[in-house]
Amino acid sequence: MTGRNISRHESDSPASELKMREWWIHVGLICIPLVAVYLHVPPPQLSPALHKWHSGGEVFHFRGRRIFYRGRGALLDSYGALGSSDVVILLHGFPTSSYDWNKIWEPLTQRFHRVIALDFLGFGFSDKPRPHHYSVFEQASVVEALVARLGLSSQRVNLVAHDYGDTVALELLYRSDQNRTGHLTLNSLCLSNGGLFPETHYPRLLQRLLKDSTFLAPLLTRLTNYMIFKKGIGEVFGPYTQPTDAEFWDMWTSLRYNDGNLVLDSILQYINQRLIHRERWVGALTSTFVPLHMIYGPLDPVNPHPQFIPLYRQLVQRSTVTILDEHISHYPQLEDPTSFLNAYFNFIHSF
Structure with missing residues (x-):
């Protein structure tokens, strides 16, 4: 049987x-x-809030590429609290855009004569060429070109940077301290939650796959959808400071604009650039006499507190530091805009 x-x-x-x-x-x-x-699948339509941000901006051309920016300032007859010559430039992070600054935009415009935010090449409403060799050096040159276009080359400018923007700011700091042609003259530099030191930076799994895998990257950039994006971004916000569904969607929309998802792997080479040029950029940070400040969300999994802050304080002894509440993570200007602004204004008024 x-x-x-x-x-x-x-x-x-x-x-x-x-x-x-x-x-x-x-x-x-x-x-x-x-x-x-x-x-x-076509990119999603802009929400009313994102459309308002877009329509309030302008475009200039850098080496044949369109770069989106917004510029606004205090009324000429009031000059703002800091005087008519004060300029602040906002440098956003990866993989988002200048819209990261929307929650602190209005208060800044009431305090500074000029407030400027741009979308780096490959981000937001700027062009996203492919194939293209994206580099921190090129992004710094984009900022310099914008400042020249706005006729601000003779002004002392204040930089506020976050994440990816921190590294661009360090290249601008290096050029300023070395008195390079076309450089910005920096009045101050405020950094926040950026991977300044390769040894204390922990990129997310998807970022590592995108930057290192020539085989998987083209597939992953096309298969990444809203839910994958939302999960990844949500992991770098605190549990009590998560974006709303509308805010998640606006981040995704600005990424998908002009097929920005297809250039993520190219842009992510900046992580390798940080390692290669560590001496140049960390050296500029540790040797400058430009006033420095760090605003830090301590729950950040990308630049975790136990490793990052002690090393920062050890190496950058001229800098002041503000550590926000323990539930604030990688996007402090979005998670706690009031505390972020208070810390920044205290820094500006201290010198």
């Missing part, structure tokens, strides 16, 4: 395998057009 059962099972096996193979073929035939449609 047992032998007959085994024999019958063995005789049925090829037929079962054939049916299974046919089933997978059918699944594949169904999935191919679905994937093809998915990969060509």
Whole structure:
């Protein structure tokens, strides 16, 4: 009896395998057009809030590429609290855009004569060329070109930077201290939650895959969708300071604008650039006499407190530091804009 059962099972096996193979073929035939449609999903429409931010900006050309920026200042007859010549430039992080500054934009415009925020090349509403060799050096040159276009080259400017923008700010600091042609003259530099030191920077898994895998990166950039994006961004916000659904969607929309998801792997090479040029950028930070301040969200998993802050204080002894509440994470200007502003204004008024 047992032998007959085994024999019958063995005789049925090829037929079962054939049916299974046919089933997978059918699944594949169904999935191919679905994937093809998915990969060509148009970018989402701008929300009213994001449309307002976009319509309030302008574009200038840098080496044939369109760069989006916003510029606004205090009324000329009031000059703001700090005087008519004060300029602040805001440098955003990865993978978002100048819209990261929207919660502190109005208070800054009431205090400074000029407030300027731009989308780096490859981000937000700026052009996102591909293939393209994205570099921190080029982004610094974009900022210098914008300052020159606005006629502010002779002004002393204040920089406020976050995440990716921190590294661009360090290149601008290096050029300023070295008196390079076309450089910005810095009045102050305020950094926040950036990977200044490669040894204390822990990029997320998807970032590591995108920057290191030439095989997987093209596939991952196309398959990354809103839910994957939302999960990844949500992990670098505190549990009590999560963006609203509308805010998550605005971040995703600005990323998808001009197919920005397809250049993420190229932009992420900045992590490797930090390692290669550590001496240049950390050296500028530790040797400058420009007033420095760090505003830090201590729950940050990308630049965690136990490693980052002690090293920062050890190496950058001329800098002051504000550590925000323990539930604030990687995006302090969005998670706690009031405390971020208070810390920044206290720093500005201290010198």
